[in-house]
Amino acid sequence: MQIDLRTVSIQPLRNTFDHLVRRFGDKPASRYQEGSYDIQAAENLHYRPTWDPEQELYDTGITRIVMQDWYALKDPRQFYYSTYTLTRARQQDSAEASFAFVESRGLAEALSDELRRTALDLLVPLRHAAWGANQNNTFICGYGYGTAFTQPCIYQAMDNLGIAQYLSRLGLLLGGTEALEAGKAAWTSGDAWQPLRRYVEDCLVLRDPFELFVAQNVALDGLLYPLVYEALVDDHLAGRGGSAVAMLTQFMSDWFAETGKWVDAVLKVAAAESEHNRAQLQTWIGAWSERAAAALLPVVGQVPGAEADELVGERVAAFKARLEKTGIAL
C-alpha cells in the first residue's frame, strides 16, 4: 500500500535559472545542466593575461576548431563532480577488491617469471605515459573554452593520475620498487619506449587545446588502450596464465570503454558543426594516429609471442571504424 505523505504545497515562481530556460525551455533543469552550462564568464573580461597578452582570459581563438556554441560539446555521461566521484568510488571499490584478491591468494607469486617480467616490462613504463596524459588533460581543462567541454577534462586528468597510480601499485606488487626503477629507466632510455616518449613530449608543447584533445584522448588513448589492455593483457597474457594481471588492470579496460563514449560524442558534434572542423579533425587525427601506431609498434613488439604488426594493424582498422561512426573518415 502506498501512503502519500503531505507537505504544504507552494507554487514555485519559476522552474530554473534564466540561462537554462533560454537553452532548454521553461522546465526544471538537471543538476548536470545547472552545474555546467554558462558557468564560465563569457563577457566583459577585465584584463588580458600577462602570460600571453595576445589571448583573452577565455579565448575561443586559441584552437583551430570553431564552434558557434562550445556548450554543444556535451558529455553523454552527464558527469558533474558528484556523479563523477560516485562512479569512480564504485570502480575503486572493485579495483581494491581485485588487488586484495590477487594479494590474499598469492596470485602474483604464482605467475611464472616470464609472465611477470612481461607484465612489468609492458605496464610499468606506462605510468609515465599516464602522467603525460594527466598533464595534457589538465591543460585542456585549463585553456579550453566552455565548461561542457572542459569539465570532463579535469575528471579525465584525475583518472589519468589514478591510472598512473594503479600501474605503480601493480609494479610494486609484482616487482617492488626495483620494478618501478626499471620501468622508469626503460621509459627514459629503452629503445622500445622512445617513440612513445617522444610522442608524449611533443604533446606537452601543444598549446591548441583541441589538437591536444585529439593527440591524447583520441589518437594515443584510442590505440594504446585497446592494444595494451585488450589485445595484450586481456587476450595475450590471460591466455598464457596471466589472468591475475588482467584483474589488476580491469579499471583501465572499463575506463576506456566509458570515456570513449564521451570522446566520440565530442568528435561527432565538432565534426558535424562545419566542413572546416571536419577537415581539421581529419588532418589532426590522421597525423597523430599514424604517429601513435608507429610509437606503439615497438611497445607491442617487446611482448614475447605477440605479433606486433598484426595486432597494431587490427587495432588501427578498428580505430578507423570507430571514427567513421563519428563522421570522420581517415
Next chain:
Amino acid sequence: MDMKSANRKLSLKDKYRLFTRDLGWEPSYRTREEIFPYVQYEGIKVHDWDKWEDPFRLTMDAYWKYQAEKERKFYAIIDAHAQNNGHLHITDARYLSALKIFLQAISPGEFCAHKGFARVGREFPGVGTQVACQMQAIDEIRHAQTQIHALSNYNRFYNGFHAFAEQRDRIWYTSVARSFFDDAMSAGPFEFMIAIGFSFEYVLTNLLFVPFMSGAAYNGDMATVTFGFSAQSDEARHMTLGLECIKFMLEQDPDNLPIVQRWIDKWFWRGFRVLGLVSTMMDYMLPKRVMSWREAWNIYGVENGGALFKDLARYGIRPPKGWNDAEEAVDHMSHQLMLGLYQWSFGTAFHAWIPSDEDMDWLAKKYPETFDRYYRPRWMHIRKLAAAGTPFKNYGLAKLCQCCQLPVVFTEPGDPTLSCHRERVHQGEKYHFCSDHCQALFENEPEKYVQAWLPMPQLFQDLQGDLTAWMDWVFLRDGEDNGDYADSLDRRNFEAWRAMATSNQ
C-alpha cells in the same frame, strides 16, 4: 623474491612519492622551457622543485572514496531540504540578500579558481606542486556546483537568483569579485598562487566562509550550511597548499622575497575590498546575527592573521602594507557600503532595507565608537525620507574605483567625515580610486588596470544612460529583484507561505 615484505618497508611518504613525483621524468625530446613556458617571466627563482613538501598526501583512490562519501551526504540533505520546503525555515527573507550576492559574485569566483588551478596545475614544473594544484582545481568546480545546486531551490521561490550567470558578467557590483579573480588569473602562475592560494584561501577565507556559513546556520538555512560543512575539509587542504607555496617560494631564493612581499601587499588589499561585501552581510543582512564584522575581523584577521605573519617574519615577510588602514576601516566599512547599497538598490538584484531600531541598537553596541556618531543619524534621515513618501534613491551613478571596482564610498583614514577619493591622469586619461592603496596598485601595473571593464561607463557608452534598457541588459526585473525589502514580493511571499505552513489559515 619476497615482494610483500619489500612493499611493507615503504613508508607512507615514500609510497606517496612513488605515486606522484616519481611519475615525472626529465624530458629530452623537448626542452623544459618549451613545456613550461610561463614559469620564468615573473622573476621567481626556483632551484629545486624536489624541495617542495607535499602539503597533503592524497592518492586518487582515497580522494574518490572520501569525496564520494561527502557528496552522498550533501545531496541527500539538499534533496530533503527542497522536498520539505526548507526555505520556510530561514529566519526571514531578508536573509536571502546575502545568498543572492553569494551566488552572483562568489560562486563564479569558485569557478575561476577551478580554471586557474587547472592552469597552474599544468604550468608548474614540479610534479608534487602540479598534483596538489590539480586536486584543488577539481575541488573548486565541486564548490561552484554544490553552491549552485544548494541555491537552486531558492531560485524557484524567490527573486534575484534567476540571472546569476548574466549578472556575473554584467551587473555593476559583481565586477568587484570578478575583477579580483580576473586579476589573479591574468597574473603568472606564482602570483596566482599568492593571490588565490595564499591571500584568498589562507588569509581571507576564514573571514568569508566562517561568518557566512555560521550565518546560514544561525538563520536556519540548512542547504547553505551543508555545503559549508561539506567544503570544510577541502578548504583545509587548500589552506595548507597556499601556505606551502609561499614558504617554498621564500625558501628557494632570497631574491623572491621582495616580489612575494609586493604580491602579499597587493592581494591583501584586493581581498580586503572584496570582503567589504561580506561586512554588509554580517552586520546588516542576517536577521539573526552571528557576530559583527568587527568581531570577526578581531578573531580571523587580527588573531589568526597576526599569528601567520609572525610565523612568516623569519623569512623577512612583514604584514601587508594596507593592514593598519584596514584595521581602522573595519569600524566603518559595513555602514558606508550598506548606505551605498540602499541608495542604489534600484540597481541591485537583491534587496536592501533601513535597519530597525533594534538593528541599530545592536550596531551601536558592536560599534560603540562609530555607529551612533556617524551612521545612525544618516539612517534616521533616510528613514524620515521614506516615511514622508520620498525614499532616498541616488539615481546618479556610483563612481567606481578603477582598481577594486567598489563605488568610491569610503572615508579618509583618520577622518570619517571626509570622503576619500583619489584621481590620477595616466596617458591623458583620468582614473579614479577609492584609496591610496588602490591607486598604488594601479601605479604598479597601469598597463593591466587601464584595461578594467567598468560597468558604469558601459551604461553611458552603449545604452546612452537609459536605465530601463540597462535593466533589461543585466536581466534585472524592476519591481521584483531590486528595491527595498519592505515592499518586496519576496517578503510578501515568504510571509504568506510561512503562514500557510505554520497556521490553519
